[in-house]
Amino acid sequence: MVFRRDAIMTFTEDDLASNKSYIVRMALPDLIRITCGDANLRKEYNLEDYGQLKDVDVDLDVLFDNVRGFILNSKFNMNIENTLEHEASKFFFYNNGLTIVAENIISSSQNGGRLTKLDIKNYQVLNGGQTLRTIHEYNKKNGNNLVDKMINAEVLVRLLNITDDNIKNC
Secondary structure, eight states, X not given: OEEEGGGEEEEOSSTTOSOOEEEEEEEHHHHHHHTBSOHHHHTOTTOOOGGGGTTOOBXXXXXXXXXXXXOTTOHXXXXXXXXXXXXXXXXXXXXXXXEEEEEEEEEEEEGGGTEEEEEEEEEEEEEXXXXXXXXXXXXXXXXXXXXXXXXXXXXXXXXXXXXXXXXHTO
Protein backbone atom coordinates (compact mmCIF):
# COMPACT_ATOMS: atom_id res chain seq x y z
CA MET A 1 0.00 0.00 0.00
CA VAL A 2 1.18 3.50 -0.69
CA PHE A 3 0.31 6.37 1.64
CA ARG A 4 0.90 10.09 1.67
CA ARG A 5 3.17 11.07 4.54
CA ASP A 6 0.35 12.94 6.30
CA ALA A 7 -1.76 9.75 6.35
CA ILE A 8 0.70 7.68 8.35
CA MET A 9 2.12 7.63 11.87
CA THR A 10 4.78 5.24 13.15
CA PHE A 11 5.16 3.54 16.50
CA THR A 12 8.07 1.64 18.02
CA GLU A 13 8.28 0.23 21.52
CA ASP A 14 11.69 1.82 21.96
CA ASP A 15 14.04 3.92 19.85
CA LEU A 16 16.38 0.99 19.12
CA ALA A 17 13.65 -1.37 17.88
CA SER A 18 13.76 -2.32 14.23
CA ASN A 19 10.09 -3.34 14.15
CA LYS A 20 7.78 -0.45 13.40
CA SER A 21 4.02 -0.44 13.62
CA TYR A 22 1.83 2.10 11.88
CA ILE A 23 -1.44 3.92 12.23
CA VAL A 24 -2.76 4.90 8.83
CA ARG A 25 -5.68 6.63 7.20
CA MET A 26 -6.59 4.07 4.54
CA ALA A 27 -8.92 4.57 1.59
CA LEU A 28 -11.71 1.99 1.48
CA PRO A 29 -10.82 0.86 -2.06
CA ASP A 30 -7.35 -0.05 -0.74
CA LEU A 31 -8.85 -1.87 2.23
CA ILE A 32 -11.11 -3.86 -0.08
CA ARG A 33 -8.16 -4.63 -2.34
CA ILE A 34 -5.78 -5.88 0.38
CA THR A 35 -8.47 -8.04 1.99
CA CYS A 36 -10.03 -9.52 -1.12
CA GLY A 37 -9.76 -13.14 -2.19
CA ASP A 38 -7.89 -12.33 -5.41
CA ALA A 39 -4.17 -12.71 -4.66
CA ASN A 40 -3.19 -10.78 -7.80
CA LEU A 41 -5.35 -7.76 -6.94
CA ARG A 42 -3.95 -7.68 -3.39
CA LYS A 43 -0.51 -6.97 -4.89
CA GLU A 44 -1.68 -4.12 -7.15
CA TYR A 45 -0.43 -1.14 -5.13
CA ASN A 46 -1.32 1.37 -7.81
CA LEU A 47 -4.63 -0.06 -8.99
CA GLU A 48 -6.33 2.55 -11.16
CA ASP A 49 -9.38 0.59 -12.33
CA TYR A 50 -11.45 0.12 -9.18
CA GLY A 51 -14.05 -1.63 -11.31
CA GLN A 52 -11.95 -4.77 -10.85
CA LEU A 53 -12.94 -4.73 -7.17
CA LYS A 54 -16.72 -4.62 -7.62
CA ASP A 55 -17.32 -8.37 -7.34
CA VAL A 56 -14.53 -9.46 -5.00
CA ASP A 57 -15.21 -11.41 -1.82
CA VAL A 58 -13.41 -10.88 1.44
CA ASP A 59 -10.59 -13.38 1.93
CA LEU A 60 -11.79 -15.24 5.01
CA ASP A 61 -8.18 -16.21 5.79
CA VAL A 62 -7.50 -12.61 6.86
CA LEU A 63 -10.26 -13.03 9.44
CA PHE A 64 -9.11 -16.42 10.73
CA ASP A 65 -7.84 -15.03 14.06
CA ASN A 66 -10.71 -12.55 14.44
CA VAL A 67 -12.54 -13.06 17.71
CA ARG A 68 -16.09 -12.67 16.37
CA GLY A 69 -18.06 -14.11 13.50
CA PHE A 70 -20.09 -11.98 11.14
CA ILE A 71 -23.51 -10.93 12.46
CA LEU A 72 -25.74 -10.48 9.42
CA ASN A 73 -28.53 -8.27 10.71
CA SER A 74 -26.71 -6.21 13.29
CA LYS A 75 -27.80 -2.61 13.87
CA PHE A 76 -24.10 -1.70 13.83
CA ASN A 77 -23.65 -3.17 10.37
CA MET A 78 -26.75 -1.32 9.17
CA ASN A 79 -25.29 1.91 10.58
CA ILE A 80 -21.99 1.26 8.79
CA GLU A 81 -23.85 0.68 5.54
CA ASN A 82 -26.01 3.77 6.10
CA THR A 83 -22.88 5.89 6.56
CA LEU A 84 -21.38 4.47 3.36
CA GLU A 85 -24.60 5.20 1.49
CA HIS A 86 -25.21 8.74 2.74
CA GLU A 87 -22.03 10.15 4.31
CA ALA A 88 -19.11 8.09 3.01
CA SER A 89 -16.68 11.00 3.24
CA LYS A 90 -17.33 11.08 7.03
CA PHE A 91 -16.76 7.34 7.51
CA PHE A 92 -13.41 8.02 9.21
CA PHE A 93 -15.14 10.06 11.91
CA TYR A 94 -17.90 7.56 12.62
CA ASN A 95 -15.94 4.30 12.63
CA ASN A 96 -13.42 3.00 15.18
CA GLY A 97 -11.33 1.38 12.48
CA LEU A 98 -9.49 -1.91 12.16
CA THR A 99 -6.51 -3.54 13.80
CA ILE A 100 -4.33 -5.69 11.57
CA VAL A 101 -1.39 -7.68 12.90
CA ALA A 102 1.41 -8.74 10.58
CA GLU A 103 4.53 -10.86 10.82
CA ASN A 104 6.48 -8.16 9.06
CA ILE A 105 5.92 -4.67 7.72
CA ILE A 106 8.51 -3.26 5.34
CA SER A 107 8.42 0.45 4.61
CA SER A 108 10.12 2.33 1.83
CA SER A 109 10.10 5.95 0.82
CA GLN A 110 8.80 6.88 -2.62
CA ASN A 111 8.31 9.96 -4.76
CA GLY A 112 11.06 11.98 -3.09
CA GLY A 113 9.86 11.12 0.40
CA ARG A 114 6.31 12.36 -0.16
CA LEU A 115 4.92 8.82 -0.15
CA THR A 116 5.56 5.75 1.98
CA LYS A 117 5.03 2.24 0.67
CA LEU A 118 4.12 -0.37 3.29
CA ASP A 119 4.47 -4.01 2.35
CA ILE A 120 2.69 -6.15 4.97
CA LYS A 121 3.40 -9.86 5.23
CA ASN A 122 1.15 -12.59 6.66
CA TYR A 123 -1.52 -10.36 8.15
CA GLN A 124 -4.73 -10.91 10.06
CA VAL A 125 -7.60 -8.58 10.91
CA LEU A 126 -7.91 -8.95 14.68
CA ASN A 127 -10.39 -6.18 15.32
CA GLY A 128 -12.84 -4.67 12.86
CA GLY A 129 -14.08 -7.82 11.15
CA GLN A 130 -17.69 -6.60 11.25
CA THR A 131 -16.64 -3.34 9.63
CA LEU A 132 -14.55 -5.13 7.00
CA ARG A 133 -17.26 -7.60 6.04
CA THR A 134 -19.92 -4.90 5.94
CA ILE A 135 -17.73 -2.80 3.62
CA HIS A 136 -17.25 -5.81 1.34
CA GLU A 137 -20.99 -6.63 1.38
CA TYR A 138 -21.88 -3.02 0.59
CA ASN A 139 -19.37 -3.01 -2.26
CA LYS A 140 -20.96 -6.13 -3.79
CA LYS A 141 -24.56 -4.85 -3.52
CA ASN A 142 -24.07 -2.45 -6.40
CA GLY A 143 -21.16 -2.41 -8.84
CA ASN A 144 -21.10 1.39 -8.68
CA ASN A 145 -20.88 1.72 -4.87
CA LEU A 146 -17.09 1.69 -4.84
CA VAL A 147 -16.67 4.47 -7.37
CA ASP A 148 -19.82 6.46 -6.57
CA LYS A 149 -19.87 6.19 -2.78
CA MET A 150 -16.69 4.78 -1.24
CA ILE A 151 -14.03 6.40 -3.41
CA ASN A 152 -13.54 9.23 -0.88
CA ALA A 153 -14.14 7.18 2.27
CA GLU A 154 -11.25 6.40 4.60
CA VAL A 155 -10.84 4.38 7.77
CA LEU A 156 -8.32 4.30 10.61
CA VAL A 157 -6.17 1.16 10.46
CA ARG A 158 -3.61 0.09 13.03
CA LEU A 159 -0.95 -2.05 11.34
CA LEU A 160 0.89 -3.81 14.13
CA ASN A 161 4.20 -5.50 13.41
CA ILE A 162 3.98 -8.31 15.97
CA THR A 163 5.79 -11.62 16.00
CA ASP A 164 5.18 -12.49 19.66
CA ASP A 165 2.15 -14.83 19.76
CA ASN A 166 1.41 -13.84 23.37
CA ILE A 167 0.85 -10.23 22.30
CA LYS A 168 -1.01 -11.26 19.13
CA ASN A 169 -3.61 -13.18 21.09
CA CYS A 170 -4.43 -10.40 23.57
